[in-house]
Amino acid sequence: MGVRGKVLGLTGDEAVAYAIKQVEPDVVAAYPITPQTIIVERISEYVANGEIKTEYIAVESEHSAMSACIGAAAVGARAFTATASAGLAFMWETLYIAASCRLPIVMAIVNRALSAPINIHCDHSDSMGARDSGWIQIYCENSQEAYDAAIQAWKIAEHPDVLLPVMFCLDGFVLSHTLENVHTLPDEDVKEFIGERKFVKVRSHEGREVPFVLDPENPITIGPLDLYDFYFEHKRQQVEAMKNAKKVIVDVGREYGKISGREYGLLEPYKLESAEVAIVGLGSTMGTAKVVVDKLREKGRKVGLLKIRAFRPFPYEEVIKELEHVEVIGVLDRSLSFGAQGGPLFLEIRSAFYDFERRPLISNYVYGLGGRDMPPDLIMQIFDDLEKIKEKGRVDVLLKFIGLRE
Amino acid sequence: MTERLPGWRDIPIGGVAFKPSEEYKTGDWRVFRPVLNKEKCNRCYLCHFYCPEGAIKVLDTGDIEIDYDYCKGCLICVNECPRGALESVQE
């Protein structure tokens, strides 16, 4: 396939910054936090060198970053921000506000553990903490996926059936600071792909259908007070938008495949055909796990993996379709939900299979918290464990910690 | 409320408000109403500026008119009128 564009050596952060440069959003409002700092530094450089005309707001906190994005998006501008860990936690209330106000903001999350104790390394506790906020959540396996997500996110967010903000996540340090080959598209292709931002019509208080944007010619009020008579209905609208997002993510991923040669969807099965045991997970660890699966397959073991790309909206039906023939599923979680039976991904997978006629054995493996490394041999251990479970025919310990010193 | 409220499909997205506040008549909050004595009024328009509701309108003729649909009866206008042209009357 004759695909244009150059291959650049970029770290994950640099890849995101480069994609954003090509998108050239109207406003970037961001606050630095390890390991996202390279993104905002690169973008600042592009602006300072006049390479892009983006308005860069060096906000004084992440809460203000998302607030500024809300203001900018409401007035019709394309707004981008990036954060991690405590920064995402700080903007927690504004995440809900951005989603409820149906503003198509795009944000990069460079996954990092939450305090305390303060830790700058990778785990998914930050973005998992936002899973109920109404944002679309996409997890990236490598810098290439991060670059591609940074472009697709706009088309997904701004789709008239969706109009929800999108966060795409890349693992802190593992991806953000590691150099990889990234196939980039030409600038024009990116601009053509995302096009211009369009506005749906809403009924305003003047009794007319006007564009959903703050415009003195057609004034609208955004962010009113809801009493118990309307709040529920407003939330139901968001549920519908999330439902619609599933198809849009697939459609946009297919369109993107046409111009880049890389097609994306809600999830990515890997060597699941005739797999008897499989692992499911998010992010860069799935990249490592693919290598393990290859090795085991060479040895004749019937193993496979399912990488979840879109965590919100969660692809329940697609997960069942991919895993229905698998006997034992090991769900890998790089975050905890203290007090729950298992990690967030485990709870989703388990819930997906509840209504299915055959319930595979599902086991949860929490790993990698605070940047604890997950090398291939530990992933191998998980596959060994899954096979033991298959032999036993039951799961004795629902939640195991991999890589923890007892 | 006897009238059925709209469902989630029938209201604008994003919480956009779709009715002007003028449809909500706050005039029934009143216990006292201000009444204008046109002869005493010197058209300083302070009442127009001091009214929290904007219920005191300045007409094209230059006259003052009180919109009792919205007047909440706070009586600031009565208290402030330099000519005593406004009087408070119980509803």
Place this chain on the structure above:
Amino acid sequence: MSGEKLSLKDLARKRDLLAPGHRLCAGCGAAIVARLVMKATRGPTIVACATGCLEVATTIFPYTAWRVPWIHSAFENVASTASGIEAGLKALKRAGKLKYDHVDVIAFGGDGATYDIGFQAISGAFERGHDILYVLYDNEAYMNTGIQRSGGTPKYASTTTSPAGKVIPGKLELKKPISHIMVAHRIPYVATASPAYPLDLMRKVRRGLEVEGPAFIHILAPCPRGWRFDPRYTIEMARLAVQTCVFPLWEAENGKYKLTGVSRSIARNPKMKKPVEEYLKRQGRFRHLFTPENRHLVDEIQKIVDEEWNWLLKMCQLS
């Protein structure tokens, strides 16, 4: 004062951009402030509002009283939201996508949103120099949630979280000198205003919109409910506050202080200055000061007011 010469007669004819039918209390000072501020707008305007009395009572879904584009996001971030709006407009204009030559951005915040929870956002927005007008409508407590004390509550006022009790006579801390802090941010325009003097207020609002860069206007918004006085006296309270120099009227262009209106007259003719007691005795929130044991506190308040007034006079002389 500089700025367009507005007249009450002309402004009275101008269509109100805050419509009636809102649910603010009868006699609400904030309603008067908001109406007057919107009267002084000059062209296409976008308003951002912080959570508080003004925001809540004017936009009870599905109704809205705002005849301009309006957004509320959260309590502590109106300055950041307004920054985003301003930057968004700037970027759109640069890209040739804005149909207006200029759009004014106004951020409304109560004393809760400004003195306390939203302080960081304002300080950041002002340091970055966004071209916005921030209007502080100061009713001197968190009124919307039930009259709790704020950084803007004056000393010895009784609020629900600084009640006048048997041992403690109300709030023991001074009112934060918010406008002077804003002057220290070196923004082009800072002013104080009172709804009792509408022309002075509207001229200052217009000036704030005209300057390029951040502008801050601190407007006193007496609250009949929270300050405990009959609603018909709202404007009287707003007037007494100025006449007693509890709330002097001034403006500072690029840090140069200048008194305006009645405050300027009092500076020239100090006999005009009314004793602070005339202001305090009219409000239920200070009622506990008028007992024999607490009388000396009234004197203390007078001393505080005098000291701050003299400081302001000096700043005007130095400017």
